[in-house]
Amino acid sequence: MIEMRDVAFGYRGGGDLLHDISLSLPRGSFHFLTGPSGSGKTTFLRLCIADLLPTAGKLVAFGQDVAGLGRDAIASLRRRVGVVQQDAQFLDHLPVAENIALPMVLSGEPVDMQAIRDLLAWVQMTGHARALPPALSGGERQRAALARAVILSPDLILADEPTGNLDWDMSMRLLQLLVELNRSGKTVLVATHDLNLIRAAKQQVSARVLRIAGGRLQSAGAEL
Amino acid sequence: MSADHIPNDEIPNGDAKDARAPDPAPATAPRQRQARTDLRALDLRTLGRALIGRQAGIADRIVPPSGATARLTMFTAGVMAFLAVFALALALATGRLADRWAEGLAQTLTIRVSAPAAELDAQTAAVMAALATIPGVEAARELPADEVGALLEPWFGPDVPVDALPIPRLIEVRQSAGFDAQALRLRLAGEAPGAVLDDHTEWRRPLIGAAARLRILGWLSLGLIAAASAAMLTLAAQAALAANGQVIRVMRLIGARDLTIATAFVRRFTRRAAGGAAVGTLAGMAAIAALPDMQAAGGFLTGLGFAGWGWLWPLLVPVIGAALGFAATRAAALRMLRGLR
Numbered sequence: 032m033i034e035m036r037d038v039a040f041g042y043r044g045g046g047d048l049l050h051d052i053s054l055s056l057p058r059g060s061f062h063f064l065t066g067p068s069g070s071g072k073t074t075f076l077r078l079c080i081a082d083l084l085p086t087a088g089k090l091v092a093f094g095q096d097v098a099g100l101g102r103d104a105i106a107s108l109r110r111r112v113g114v115v116q117q118d119a120q121f122l123d124h125l126p127v128a129e130n131i132a133l134p135m136v137l138s139g140e141p142v143d144m145q146a147i148r149d150l151l152a153w154v155q156m157t158g159h160a161r162a163l164p165p166a167l168s169g170g171e172r173q174r175a176a177l178a179r180a181v182i183l184s185p186d187l188i189l190a191d192e193p194t195g196n197l198d199w200d201m202s203m204r205l206l207q208l209l210v211e212l213n214r215s216g217k218t219v220l221v222a223t224h225d226l227n228l229i230r231a232a233k234q235q236v237s238a239r240v241l242r243i244a245g246g247r248l249q250s251a252g253a254e255l
Numbered sequence: 256m257s258a259d260h261i262p263n264d265e266i267p268n269g270d271a272k273d274a275r276a277p278d279p280a281p282a283t284a285p286r287q288r289q290a291r292t293d294l295r296a297l298d299l300r301t302l303g304r305a306l307i308g309r310q311a312g313i314a315d316r317i318v319p320p321s322g323a324t325a326r327l328t329m330f331t332a333g334v335m336a337f338l339a340v341f342a343l344a345l346a347l348a349t350g351r352l353a354d355r356w357a358e359g360l361a362q363t364l365t366i367r368v369s370a371p372a373a374e375l376d377a378q379t380a381a382v383m384a385a386l387a388t389i390p391g392v393e394a395a396r397e398l399p400a401d402e403v404g405a406l407l408e409p410w411f412g413p414d415v416p417v418d419a420l421p422i423p424r425l426i427e428v429r430q431s432a433g434f435d436a437q438a439l440r441l442r443l444a445g446e447a448p449g450a451v452l453d454d455h456t457e458w459r460r461p462l463i464g465a466a467a468r469l470r471i472l473g474w475l476s477l478g479l480i481a482a483a484s485a486a487m488l489t490l491a492a493q494a495a496l497a498a499n500g501q502v503i504r505v506m507r508l509i510g511a512r513d514l515t516i517a518t519a520f521v522r523r524f525t526r527r528a529a530g531g532a533a534v535g536t537l538a539g540m541a542a543i544a545a546l547p548d549m550q551a552a553g554g555f556l557t558g559l560g561f562a563g564w565g566w567l568w569p570l571l572v573p574v575i576g577a578a579l580g581f582a583a584t585r586a587a588a589l590r591m592l593r594g595l596r
Contacts, residue, residue, distance in 0.1 A: 080508075082596050103512050105596065110510030120505045124319040133317075137511045179509065 032056050032187055032218050033079055038088035040071075040078060048074055050246045052088065056220060058186065061213045061236050063229045064222040065251060066243035072222035075243065076189050079220070080112050081105045093186070110138050113180025117192035119172040121164035121179075127151075128160040131179045138183055150178040154208060170201035177208055181217075188212055190221045194228055202228055210236045317502060317519045321495065325527055328491045332531030332576055333538070335484045339477055340539025340569045344560050346473025347568065353466030356459065362430060363455070369423040370449030378447040379424045385442045386426070391434025398425040484528070484576065485583045492524050492584040496591045507595055517588035521581055528580025532573040540569050 033056040041047040048071045056062060064072050077083045078090060081097040090097050092108055100108065121130045131150060132142050151157045154174035159167060167175060173193050180188060190209065194202035206228060213219045213236055223229065232238050242251035366386075370378045379397060386395040398406075400418065403425060436454050443450040496503070499520075506516050543560045561568065 082508075084596075106507070106510045106512045108510075109508065114508060116508075120501060120508065122317060122319075122502055122505055125316065129316075133506075134509050137506075137509065137515060 032058050032093065034089075034091040035078075035085075036089045036091075038078065038085045038090050040074060040083060040086050047086070047246055049078075049243070049248075050087075052248050054241070054248060056187070056218055058218055059213070059216050060218050061210075061232070061238040062220045063232065063238055063240045064220060064243065065224055065226070065229065065240060068224065070243040071246065072224075072243060073191050076114075076191050076220070076222055079187075079189055080109050080114060106137075110134060110183060111185050111187065113177075113183070113185040113188045115173065115176045115180050115188070115190040115193045117195045119176035121172070121175070123164050126161045126163060127156065127167070127175050130164060131175065131182055134179060134183045140183075146182065150182060154178045155204075169196040170198075170204070173197060173201075173205055174208070177205065181212060185217070187218045188220070190219070190223075192223055193221065194223065194225060199227075203231060206232055206235075317506060317516075318495070318499060318523055319502065321498075324491065324495060325523075328488070328524065328527045329531035329534075331487050332484065332528045332580070333535030335480050335487075336532035336535030336572045336576055337539040337542075339480045339572050339575075340536055340543065342473050342476035342480060343568055343572070344473075344543050346470050346477065347565055348560060349466050349469035349473055351562070353463050353470060356466060357463050364428050364430060364436070365453045365455070366426040366428060366443070366450050367423045367453060368426065368447065368450045370447075372421070374449065375424060378449045379426070381447040382426055382443060382450045385439070385446055386428060389435070389439050389442065391431055392428055393431040394429040396427055398427060481575065481579060485579045488524055488528055488580050488583040489587050492520060492587040493591070495520060495524075496588060503592070503595065513589060513592045516592060517585060520588045521584045524584040525577050525580040529573050529577035532576030536569050536572040539572075540566070 033054070035052050035054045038052040039047045039050040041049075052075075064075060066072055074083060078085060078097075079092065081092065081100055084090075084098055093111055095104070095108070097105075097108070121127075122133070125133075128147055128151065131147055135142050135146075147160075148157070151160055154177055156171060156174055156178070159171060159175070164172065164175070173196075177190075177193070180190075188209065193205055193209075197205065202225070209219050209221060210232065221228075221232075229238070229240055233240075240251045242249045366382055368375065368379050368382055383395060383397070386392050403422060406425075407422075436452065440452050443452060503516055540561075546560060
């Protein structure tokens with residue numbers, strides 16, 4: 032699904048933030064990506080959706096080398112990936128239900144109201160369908176973002192510090208949703224520095240833990 | 256249901272209880288993902304839909320409403336259209352004026368016979384005889400004394416004693432196809448040396464030149480109005496795009512194509528430009544129609560405005576306004592989006 036071979040990336044004016052990254056995200060796997068703040072977790076996820084391009088190496092997403100993708104192809108790639116960010120972003124003037132429906136609209140598919148209702152129920156937000164995003168709490172925003180991320184049934188779910196602003200109970204609730212997605216066959220990659228979250232997840236699902244340290248990717252399973 | 260609009264009454268309300276469970280099947284069941292492309296290309300079809308499309312849908316609603324900006328854009332487009340209608344009226348009127356002067360004066364010429372009193376009748380008769388044999392002369396007549404007196408009246412007042420003054424005889428000639436002014440001059444030089452042919456060229460040329468320049472000025476004004484409108488719309492679109500950076504980022508994040516995002520802005524600005532221009536055009540046409548009676552206003556203003564089918568020309572202004580809004584916003588949107596991944 033995602034293949035990285037000796038990938039490196041550095042922002043303009045700086046050295047390589049990531050280098051020698053080789054990784055394969057097989058279908059149906061569950062990965063955690065951890066590391067200290069500023070280690071490059073978010074950058075790693077942005078590389079996966081071609082929001083950034085590797086400065087060296089090769090990154091293949093869904094069988095396509097991202098370096099050769101045009102803008103429309105990148106848009107298509109992103110419709111195959113569900114992304115949940117720490118600061119979940121919405122169109123604040125549209126109700127939650129319409130925000131969740133946006134990927135459907137963009138893909139040209141008919142809006143499936145039943146799917147939206149089911150998703151809202153799944154993330155326990157039926158009562159917030161008409162609410163505007165600014166009225167949501169942090170946990171509600173994250174769950175709504177997750178609902179939007181999976182509306183098109185993407186093959187890959189990327190979550191960047193999804194529990195960063197949430198209390199423990201809400202974090203567990205969100206983790207449960209991610210685990211359910213993985214059990215239904217989705218590939219899940221969660222970037223987090225919350226080791227307790229990872230430990231809790233490992234009790235529910237077979238997850239591989241990766242750590243970014245010194246710009247390199249290491250397996251961190253033994254520490255957990 | 257349409258693919259790009261969720262009616263408000265279909266949004267689940269808050270009374271329903273949250274479902275217990277997590278069978279994400281409806282959401283996560285594999286869906287046949289067709290390689291259906293987002294066909295909101297920014298072409299003439301989109302322009303048409305932007306103007307007359309009934310359902311805006313989410314493609315339009317992704318851009319937050321912006322009341323003050325919308326009103327200002329429409330107001331400016333309306334003012335520009337109002338001015339454009341006047342510039343168009345000026346261009347068309349001066350064109351007609353130039354044509355009328357050119358045609359009217361080119362069809363007639365005057366022969367002035369100046370000679371000692373004893374020879375005046377003979378030379379006038381010689382001129383008339385020559386005119387009778389020159390091809391291309393449709394009619395020729397000697398102006399009678401009362402008409403000559405009328406011509407002199409503005410300078411000498413009424414009751415001019417024409418007979419007592421050494422006034423040359425005037426012969427008005429109406430020409431038709433095949434008339435050769437040079438041949439007539441040569442005949443007159445031999446048969447009536449006191450006769451001078453005036454084909455009005457000397458004073459017709461500057462008049463036509465002035466009218467032509469006015470016409471150019473009118474069209475230039477139209478061009479400047481169009482350019483100013485395009486600049487204004489570009490600025491407004493850029494401001495809207497800059498103010499909606501989050502919207503654009505979110506849309507790109509969830510897989511929106513550039514054209515989809517740009518279309519939302521293009522559609523909105525095209526409609527604003529078209530709507531404002533339509534109102535401005537109607538106001539301009541009404542103002543033109545309400546101008547004072549042209550005959551009473553004096554010779555220069557004769558014909559300022561639109562005539563007959565010419566009233567259809569201003570109706571192009573809103574269409575051109577929409578096209579300008581379309582092109583300016585499209586360029587601004589695509590330029591900005593190219594800066595994002």
